[in-house]
Amino acid sequence: MPYAKIIGSGGYLPPRVVSNDELAADLATRQIETSDAWITERTGIRQRHIADPGVTSSQLAVKAAQQALEDAGISAEELDLIIVATSTPDFIFPSTACLVQAQLGNKGAAAFDVQAVCSGFVYALTTADSFIRAGRARHALVIGAEVFSSILDWNDRGTCVLFGDGAGAVVLSASEEPGILEAELNADGSLANILHVAGSVVDGQVTGDPFLRMDGQAVFKQAVTALAASAQSVCDKAGVSLEDIDWMVPHQANVRIINFLGRKLKLSDDKVIVTVDQHANTSAASVPLALDAARRDGRIRQGDLVLMQGVGGGFTWGSVLARM
Ligand SMILES: CC(C)(COP(=O)(O)OP(=O)(O)OC[C@H]1O[C@@H](n2cnc3c(N)ncnc32)[C@H](O)[C@@H]1OP(=O)(O)O)[C@@H](O)C(=O)NCCC(=O)NCCS
Missing domain, CATH: 3.40.47.10 (Thiolase/Chalcone synthase)
Incomplete structure (x- = not known):
């Protein structure tokens, strides 16, 4: 395969x-x-x-x-x-x-x-x-x-x-060379209302609220807990330890979430890619933008083990572990 x-x-x-x-x-x-x-x-x-x-x-x-x-x-x-x-x-x-x-x-x-x-x-x-x-x-x-x-x-x-x-x-x-080693996706739809855009188009009219609404503190707590568990789980499945990870490319929502997560996983700051200061949260674009920035500036290199993580509305989260 x-x-x-x-x-x-x-x-x-x-x-x-x-x-x-x-x-x-x-x-x-x-x-x-x-x-x-x-x-x-x-x-x-x-x-x-x-x-x-x-x-x-x-x-x-x-x-x-x-x-x-x-x-x-x-x-x-x-x-x-x-x-x-x-x-x-x-x-x-x-x-x-x-x-x-x-x-x-x-x-x-x-x-x-x-x-x-x-x-x-x-x-x-x-x-x-x-x-x-x-x-x-x-x-x-x-x-x-x-x-x-x-x-x-x-x-x-x-x-x-x-x-x-x-x-x-x-x-x-x-x-034939190793690339994506393992991935894990999760969702908990019962948390839909902590981050949502609850509008829709019906009969040519927007009904409901067309704007993003968020319970920031609930999202913060959920994000840290879910991502820490997901990181551990994906590494266990791949048979690698968290210490083996060369780079973490987390969803770029908030530097406090990223720092909290890094500490929880015992990953040193110099292994974590941060671009949220420059781009803010670009939702689905945030992980590939951060990955691309770190590949282009030479931090992420061929052969490195990279953990990418996303989290957001749904509530959804997931991790991909890849050998570059
Ligand atoms: C949104 C977030 C930054 C708010 O930080 P917080 O420390 O939880 O702040 P709170 O929501 O408790 O608000 C604290 C105070 O700041 C105020 N505040 C909120 N936004 C503000 C802003 N942009 N500027 C100034 N004050 C603001 C609030 O009104 C509140 O005032 P009050 O105490 O008088 O009621 C934080 O909850 C967060 O980052 N959550 C995760 C959000 C996220 O990443 N979402 C996307 C995930 S994909």
Whole structure:
């Protein structure tokens, strides 16, 4: 049975950078108080990239995908599977993956979206790994892409300061060499209401609430507990110990969650990739963006053992352990 190996990665962030100070000044015009000090201290976030009006997830995804394909040295025509993880699709349908496929110039590959919010990338990566290991695909493109700014209530300081827009992508190929070693996905739908966008389109009208709502403290506690257990479990299944991990690439939601998790798992800070200060939480894009940044700056190298983790709405979480 072949392994699925990550052979390329890419990332794209919209050019407009909004610092905490700029965001605080904007909120102040609507008598909403926040500050760079509050946001930095509680979250580690210093800035986020925000897409211009009209820019869609598929547009960000295509740019990240092109970079990943170039890095992998394969052409779009060679892909036989395209999965986009997103909670902010361009349309109800067709899927964002089909839109990306058309823009890349591929015809015939299976293409579909995965909706697991901030766990979306690890869900999509695990799905692609299963296709490749089963012999149903040879070259897969897995993308996390979001325009989360479009579902934020910019009058809710408890959420709007936390998120940003972007896309990250990897190319996976069938390989005899070890690649993805183990993965584990979980969900607990009874916790749906701690992080949700409970709106829908019915008869041409948005019904319910179209904005992201969150119980921040419940999400914080759930995230740390779930991710610690998931990390241990995936390592046990793969027969490796947590000490063997060269790099952890956690979901980039909040530096306090990341630090807490690192301490719980006894991983030193210099083994943990952190980009949340630069990008804020880009939901499904956060893990591939962080992975790509660390591959490009030379920290993550060929042969390294990497633990990727996602957590988010649903409530969903999961881990992927990969030999690079
Ligand atoms: C959201 C989060 C940063 C809030 O931090 P917290 O320490 O739990 O803060 P609380 O929600 O208890 O709020 C504390 C106070 O700060 C205020 N506050 C909330 N957002 C604020 C902001 N942007 N600026 C200033 N004050 C703010 C609250 O209104 C509250 O004020 P009060 O005490 O007068 O009622 C934190 O809960 C968190 O990071 N949770 C996880 C969120 C996450 O990662 N979600 C995505 C997962 S995929």
